Amino acid sequence: MRFDTVLIGGGLSSLVCGILLQREGKKCLMISAGQNALHFSSGAFGLLGCMPDGTPVDAPFEAFSALAPSHPYRKIGRTLCESYADAAVPFFASCGIPLQGFGRRNGFRLTASGSFKRAWLAFQDVPFFSSDDALDGKRALIVTLDGFLDFYPEMLSDGLRRRGVESRCVSVHLSCLDALRGGPGEMRSVGIARILNRETNWKQFGREVRALLDGEDLVIVPEVFGLEDRIVNEWIAEMIPAQVLYVGTMPPSVSGIRVQRLLKNAFIQAGGTFLMGDTACDPEWAPDGTVRCIHTANLGAPGIEADSFVYAGGHLFGRGIESHPDGFSDPVFGLDVVCDADRASWVERGFFQAQPYMGYGIGTDERFRGLKDGRTVENLYVAGAQLAGCNSLQEGSGAGVAVMSAMHIAADILKRTENVGE
Numbered sequence: 275m276r277f278d279t280v281l282i283g284g285g286l287s288s289l290v291c292g293i294l295l296q297r298e299g300k301k302c303l304m305i306s307a308g309q310n311a312l313h314f315s316s317g318a319f320g321l322l323g324c325m326p327d328g329t330p331v332d333a334p335f336e337a338f339s340a341l342a343p344s345h346p347y348r349k350i351g352r353t354l355c356e357s358y359a360d361a362a363v364p365f366f367a368s369c370g371i372p373l374q375g376f377g378r379r380n381g382f383r384l385t386a387s388g389s390f391k392r393a394w395l396a397f398q399d400v401p402f403f404s405s406d407d408a409l410d411g412k413r414a415l416i417v418t419l420d421g422f423l424d425f426y427p428e429m430l431s432d433g434l435r436r437r438g439v440e441s442r443c444v445s446v447h448l449s450c451l452d453a454l455r456g457g458p459g460e461m462r463s464v465g466i467a468r469i470l471n472r473e474t475n476w477k478q479f480g481r482e483v484r485a486l487l488d489g490e491d492l493v494i495v496p497e498v499f500g501l502e503d504r505i506v507n508e509w510i511a512e513m514i515p516a517q518v519l520y521v522g523t524m525p526p527s528v529s530g531i532r533v534q535r536l537l538k539n540a541f542i543q544a545g546g547t548f549l550m551g552d553t554a555c556d557p558e559w560a561p562d563g564t565v566r567c568i569h570t571a572n573l574g575a576p577g578i579e580a581d582s583f584v585y586a587g588g589h590l591f592g593r594g595i596e597s598h599p600d601g602f603s604d605p606v607f608g609l610d611v612v613c614d615a616d617r618a619s620w621v622e623r624g625f626f627q628a629q630p631y632m633g634y635g636i637g638t639d640e641r642f643r644g645l646k647d648g649r650t651v652e653n654l655y656v657a658g659a660q661l662a663g664c665n666s667l668q669e670g671s672g673a674g675v676a677v678m679s680a681m682h683i684a685a686d687i688l689k690r691t692e693n694v695g696e
């Protein structure tokens with residue numbers, strides 16, 4: 275088997291890169307071991323919510339120059355990052371994913387605890403505002419479902435009260451969920467969303483909420499609608515004479531799963547081959563130090579050959595890097611992982627402090643080609659959460675790094691193959 279590009283990982287960075295390449299006529303294979311961070315998404319993409327020292331950031335691009343030179347955004351450069359950011363909204367729209375944002379400035383996403391968090395772009399139905407006082411002075415009706423385990427109206431209400439938003443919490447009993455309620459652990463967002471996908475069921479919810487409304491300006495409901503199609507969220511909102519806000523629940527994320535499916539569909543529709551539930555392993559190396567082919571756990575021999583490989587295996591969560599008592603490693607290619615040698619430096623004691631190990635990742639050159647024993651592997655790119663140089667959890671830069679690095683790598687691969695063809 276031979277492809278132009280083999281992408282390892284089925285998360286945001288791999289999908290963005292794969293769609294861009296496949297749409298330009300490159301023959302791509304994507305190998306995905308399992309779930310990825312989109313399944314746990316907040317519903318918003320972070321670009322740079324705060325600096326490594328914790329200072330909040332409102333204008334991310336202006337802050338790039340203060341990041342370390344090893345940061346992925348510094349490797350790409352501000353001008354190119356801005357052009358990738360401009361391209362991002364139409365790109366996702368072309369995959370059936372409308373996004374909202376405030377241009378070059380961060381917006382504020384309402385969280386399930388009633389606080390506001392900075393983000394770059396948000397999925398269409400996520401409550402996302404240009405300032406964190408957008409709801410001040412309003413009255414809210416917070417609605418949950420009887421027996422729902424992963425949404426906490428009182429916590430949300432407390433958080434909103436601290437911001438001057440008064441609210442009333444109610445719970446709706448939908449008989450269509452009785453079967454789920456019977457199981458001790460079944461009342462989770464995705465199971466509920468599957469049932470509420472049926473028109474009779476979401477309409478019943480809309481009617482019940484409309485009857486409970488008592489002059490409130492806002493109705494806040496858990497994000498358990500629109501698993502297949504977000505239009506359901508709009509239809510429910512049309513039934514209720516107030517502003518309806520869909521707030522994220524505990525994972526898994528209904529909107530994140532929808533977005534992952536839409537991206538995967540876009541990749542396949544463009545002609546890409548998606549290998550689900552398989553793990554890339556055992557690369558074979560050419561004498562010049564490039565990757566010749568890769569194997570997978572299920573397919574075995576012969577290996578899959580390609581001109582270029584994009585490794586987007588995620589961070590510790592995706593198993594793109596692994597930790598051991600004596601260090602961190604890349605389980606597939608054995609690329610160099612940038613980390614502190616001294617184990618005592620891996621963690622900070624405070625639970626809420628930025629954790630150094632979250633900033634460890636695979637070292638690359640300026641074009642995001644992986645380093646092995648300090649030398650660039652010419653045809654092996656590294657994308658997304660796996661990259662060294664940023665602590666995305668602390669900075670709120672996860673999706674930004676995933677999307678920007680993916681776009682940059684796709685552009686590099688296309689440029690390189692154009693030059694070869696000249």
Ligand SMILES: Cc1cc2nc3c(=O)[nH]c(=O)nc-3n(C[C@H](O)[C@H](O)[C@H](O)COP(=O)(O)OP(=O)(O)OC[C@H]3O[C@@H](n4cnc5c(N)ncnc54)[C@H](O)[C@@H]3O)c2cc1C
Pocket residue numbers: 282283284285286287288305306307308309310311312314315316317318319320321552553554555586587588589591592593594606657658659660666670671672673674676
């Ligand atoms: C739980 C969680 C929630 C997050 N929520 C947000 C959010 O709301 N907003 C935000 O901006 N950022 C968020 N992030 C940050 C996140 O890292 C990025 O947003 C981005 O989605 C990362 O995408 P990725 O493709 O680089 O990695 P991942 O999404 O982690 O995907 C990596 C994929 O590679 C696969 N893989 C690994 N090794 C192999 C192999 N050998 N063969 C085949 N497949 C392999 C994994 O199974 C996984 O599917 C979150 C991160 C986590 C961990």
